[in-house]
Amino acid sequence: MPVEEPHRVRCHVDDLLERRGMTLAALAEQVGVTVANLSVLKNDRARAIRFSTLTAICDALSCSPGDLFSVVDP
C-alpha cells in the first residue's frame, strides 16, 4: 500500500455543478472520464489530476482551476 501523501486541496466540483444545473454523469460524458473517477475527485480522494482532464472540466464548467480547487487552512 502506498504511503498516503497528506494534502489540503479541496475540490468544489459539487458547487460548480449545482450552480450550472449539471449532473455528475453529464459532466463525465462531456469530459470523457468515468463517473467513478469524477466521484473520486468530488470526494477529495484523488491524488493527482491530468492537465488534460483539468482542461476538459474547466471547459465544461466554464471555470478556471482556481474555481475548482482551493487549499484549506491546516
Added chain:
Amino acid sequence: MDIFRFDRSDRIGTEVTLGLVWVMAAVSLLMEPVSRWVRGLPLLIESGDPIAVQVPVDGATTSERVIMLAAPTLAVVFLGVGAWMTVRLLRGIAAGNPFVRSQIRRLRVIAVLLIVVPSGLSLGTFVATTVVQDRLGEDVNAMFTLPVPWLLAGLLTAAVAQAFVTGASLRDDVEGLV
C-alpha cells in the same frame, strides 16, 4: 482482432485443463500402485540402467509400499495446490486486478512448487527405491534426474512475479489519478 488475447474462453479452457492434468497425475502416480497393492500384485520400482524399465518386486512389505507412495502422494497434493493457485491467479487477472499483493504471492508459490515438486518427486522416488532395493537385494539401479525444464519454468515464473511487483508499485503510483 487480437489473436493472442487471453479471453474468458481461454481462461475456462485452462482451468478445465489444469483440473484434468491434476486428475491424470493422481491416477498415474497413485491409483495404479495402490490398485496393484490392493490386488496383491508385485511392487513396481523403476530401474534406470541401461534403459528405464519397471521391475516387479515380490514380497514388498506394507511399509515399503507406503515409502514408495510417499513422494507421489505429496506431489499430487502440491500439484493440486499449484493448480488452485493458478486458477485463482487467472481469475484475479480476469477481474482486472492483476497487480495486487495476493497475485504476487500466488505467482511466487507457483514458482516454488515448479522448482520443488518435480525435483522432490524424483529425489523421493530415488530414495524410496534405494531403501526398497537395499532390503530386497534387487539388482536395480535407482535413478535421480534433475528436471531442468521444470526448474527453468519455476525460475521464469519467479521472474514474472518480480515483474508483477513492479506492476503493483506502478499501480500504487497511479491510484487516485483522475
